[in-house]
Amino acid sequence: MAVITQEIGSEYAIYNGDCMEVMQAMPSDCMHLSVYSPPFGGLYHYSSSDRDLSNCSSYEGFFEHYTFVVRELARITMPGRISCVHCMDVPLSNSGTDALRDFPGDIIRLYEREGFAFTGRRAIWKEPLAVRLRTMQKNLAHQSLVEDSADCGVASADYLLTFRKRGANPVPVRHPVGLLEYCGEKLMPSDILSMRGHAGKQTENRFSHWIWRQYASSVWGDIRMNRVLPYKDSREADDEKHVHPLQLDVIDRCVVLFSNAGEKVFTPFMGVGSEVYSPVLLGRKGIGVELKPSYYRQAALNVRAAAEGKRADQQNLDLFPTEQQGAM
Numbered sequence: 001m002a003v004i005t006q007e008i009g010s011e012y013a014i015y016n017g018d019c020m021e022v023m024q025a026m027p028s029d030c031m032h033l034s035v036y037s038p039p040f041g042g043l044y045h046y047s048s049s050d051r052d053l054s055n056c057s058s059y060e061g062f063f064e065h066y067t068f069v070v071r072e073l074a075r076i077t078m079p080g081r082i083s084c085v086h087c088m089d090v091p092l093s094n095s096g097t098d099a100l101r102d103f104p105g106d107i108i109r110l111y112e113r114e115g116f117a118f119t120g121r122r123a124i125w126k127e128p129l130a131v132r133l134r135t136m137q138k139n140l141a142h143q144s145l146v147e148d149s150a151d152c153g154v155a156s157a158d159y160l161l162t163f164r165k166r167g168a169n170p171v172p173v174r175h176p177v178g179l180l181e182y183c184g185e186k187l188m189p190s191d192i193l194s195m196r197g198h199a200g201k202q203t204e205n206r207f208s209h210w211i212w213r214q215y216a217s218s219v220w221g222d223i224r225m226n227r228v229l230p231y232k233d234s235r236e237a238d239d240e241k242h243v244h245p246l247q248l249d250v251i252d253r254c255v256v257l258f259s260n261a262g263e264k265v266f267t268p269f270m271g272v273g274s275e276v277y278s279p280v281l282l283g284r285k286g287i288g289v290e291l292k293p294s295y296y297r298q299a300a301l302n303v304r305a306a307a308e309g310k311r312a313d314q315q316n317l318d319l320f321p322t323e324q325q326g327a328m
């Protein structure tokens, strides 16, 4: 299967095709960072294409294919640089007495086999009632508690796993005046705002320290769940489910922490373009591949908006933000 269509601008390159084929055409050690959500083995089916990783007949079959993706990521990533994977525990069914599969654990073992070191796991907190209403997960109904709480479930967190490719990083990712923007829903304390961009001793930079403490936390409870790209128009009549775009706060944090301005950020599973949109808005080059034409078309709209400096995300902006309000 050749690439169906592609669009290459000075700040981005996007491809409608199979990520395996697109990655095979890339030189070794060329990508500075990758950020993506894999098609969760069997949880959602995005298309009927037999190249769609979500269409594998078994969990084991999914990992057989996904191994080739991670192997290519290992080849194209610059030594010492990072690959970020967004994932979750996968329910085996929705019977009300379910068990979960340790999908994050299986990804960690795969990455380690393919030449990466596992460097961190951050949990992205989900509000239980919102999860119940979105997924209709039976064991999250209050009724399970009433009837037999041995069957009560959990509103699973999402996880952001980070991996570092073996080898020394030839180009450090530097922040000489610390972090400059906070992406999240907390209010920053007003007395640190004057320290933004502090050029003196960085031990005194309380603005950057505050942001770093949120980002270094093992639990990200301050992600704006509704700050995502438009996706509903990419749905096709016969779709079982539609794509859930990754929250832009999660991607922005990865891009700022793990890449320098002007560097290349890659996603093999672009969906509606979130992991390309964010790097482009943050002054990086975004590169993405998506198999499904309707998602690719929506991604192209979103990414073009970013390249023109326009916002396509649906963040509920406060019309009259207070001085203390978080940036971005």
Ligand SMILES: C[S@@+](CC[C@H](N)C(=O)[O-])C[C@H]1O[C@@H](n2cnc3c(N)ncnc32)[C@H](O)[C@@H]1O
Residues within 6 Å of the ligand: 017, 018, 019, 020, 036, 037, 038, 039, 040, 046, 047, 051, 052, 053, 054, 243, 244, 245, 246, 268, 269, 270, 271, 272, 273, 274, 275, 289, 290, 291, 292, 295
């Ligand atoms: C979890 S979704 C990614 C959503 C994305 N993070 C966003 O914010 O829109 C996974 C995507 O991988 C795509 N996909 C599955 N197999 C693929 C393949 N072999 N090559 C490229 N994309 C693929 C699916 O169509 C789906 O859009």
